[in-house]
Amino acid sequence: MLEREFFLGFIKVHILYHASRGTICGTEIAEELTRHGYSLSPGTLYPTLHRLERDGYLESGSEVIYGRVRKYYRATVEGRLALEQAREKIRELISEVFEEE
Numbered sequence: 771m772l773e774r775e776f777f778l779g780f781i782k783v784h785i786l787y788h789a790s791r792g793t794i795c796g797t798e799i800a801e802e803l804t805r806h807g808y809s810l811s812p813g814t815l816y817p818t819l820h821r822l823e824r825d826g827y828l829e830s831g832s833e834v835i836y837g838r839v840r841k842y843y844r845a846t847v848e849g850r851l852a853l854e855q856a857r858e859k860i861r862e863l864i865s866e867v868f869e870e871e
C-alpha cells in the first residue's frame with residue numbers, strides 16, 4: 771500500500787538523521803521509531819539498516835558493552851549529504867502541503 775511506501779522513506783530519513791548525530795544501534799532506532807508512532811518489525815528494520823550500509827550511507831562497527839557485543843551504525847559522508855538533500859525536499863514539501871493552513 772501507498773502509506774507503507776511513504777513511511778519507509780520517512781523511516782530512512784529518521785535513521786539517517788539519528789545516525790548523523792551519533793552512533794545508533796538497532797534496538798535504539800527501533801525504540802525511537804516506536805516513539806514516533808511507527809510500528810516496524812525487525813524483519814523490516816534490519817534489512818533497511820543493511821541496505822543503507824551496503825549503499826554507503828551508513829557504516830557499522832561493534833563495541834563490547836557489559837560483556838555484550840553491540841553493533842552500531844553511523845552516517846557516512848554520503849549519508850550526511852543524502853540527509854541534507856532530504857531536508858531541503860522536506861522543507862519544500864511541508865511548505866506546499868501545509869500551504870492552506
Ligand SMILES: [Zn+2]
Pocket residue numbers: 784788802803806
Ligand atoms: Zn527520531
